[in-house]
Amino acid sequence: MKYDAKEFKKYPEIMNKEQMRIACHISKQTALYLLQFNLIPHTCTGKKTRCYAIKKSDVIAFMNDREVNPEKYIAPKNWYKYGSEMVRPYKIRIHPPCAKDEKKLRGYYESKLAALPDVMDVAAAVDFTGYNRRTVCQWIRVGKLKALALLQKYMIPKCYLIDWLCSDDYNNTNRKSRRHIDMLWEAQKWNDMR
Structure with missing residues (x-):
């Protein structure tokens, strides 16, 4: 469907996934595919639900580009299937490449953890x-993540957690959590504003 300026006036500048899919006239599964594969720029708020924040300008750019390059936005044939031959989303999700710049990755995690205390629990x-x-x-x-054992409770200093988050062992995990993948994508776009 083509972009309609009149229809888009009723949507806010920052849209959620549901508003974006209604505006684009696509299904929930297609919207999830476009966001998980980063085909529409967005930020992840970290919430469990309604975690996507999408700029209206990015949705408009997507709709205009979809008119020119529709094949770029077609989901794989097994994305919508259920049953024995289905490949689950975690297996076909595109993982971001491992960060090459450890200094940038460290700066990103330091900024994300700035509000948390210097020593945290599990x-x-x-x-x-x-x-x-x-x-x-x-x-x-197993000693991958350093921690202090205090009164039968593990306490993790922030510097040890950052060391683990920046390690190759952590970032080469085969079955990454959704938050881990989102943070790796976010870290690639992150710029130190200080």
């Missing part, structure tokens, strides 16, 4: 990374 690390408690505790037990 629950805070779980909230930040998107992995479950068992996985984070396993990283600590």
Whole structure:
């Protein structure tokens, strides 16, 4: 469908996924594909629901480009299928390339963790990374993530968490959490404004 300026006046400057899909006349699955594969620029707010914030100008640019290059936005044939031959989204999701610039990645994580205390518990690390408690505790037990054991409780200094987040071992994890993937995409676009 072509871009209609009159129809877009009723939408806010920052749209959520549902508003974007209605404006573009696409299904929920197609909208999810376009956002997960970063075909429409967006920011992830970190919420569990309504986590996508999309600029109206980016949606308009997508609609105009879709008219010229429709094949660029076609989802793989197995994206919509269910059943035995379906490839689940986590298997066909495009993972961002591993960050080459460790200094930039470190700066990005320092800015994301600035509001958190200098020493945090496992629950805070779980909230930040998107992995479950068992996985984070396993990283600590095998020595991948350094932590302090205080009164039968692990406490993680922020500098140790940043070291782990920037490590190749963490970023080459096969089954990445959704938050991990979103942060890697975000880190590629991040510029230090200081």
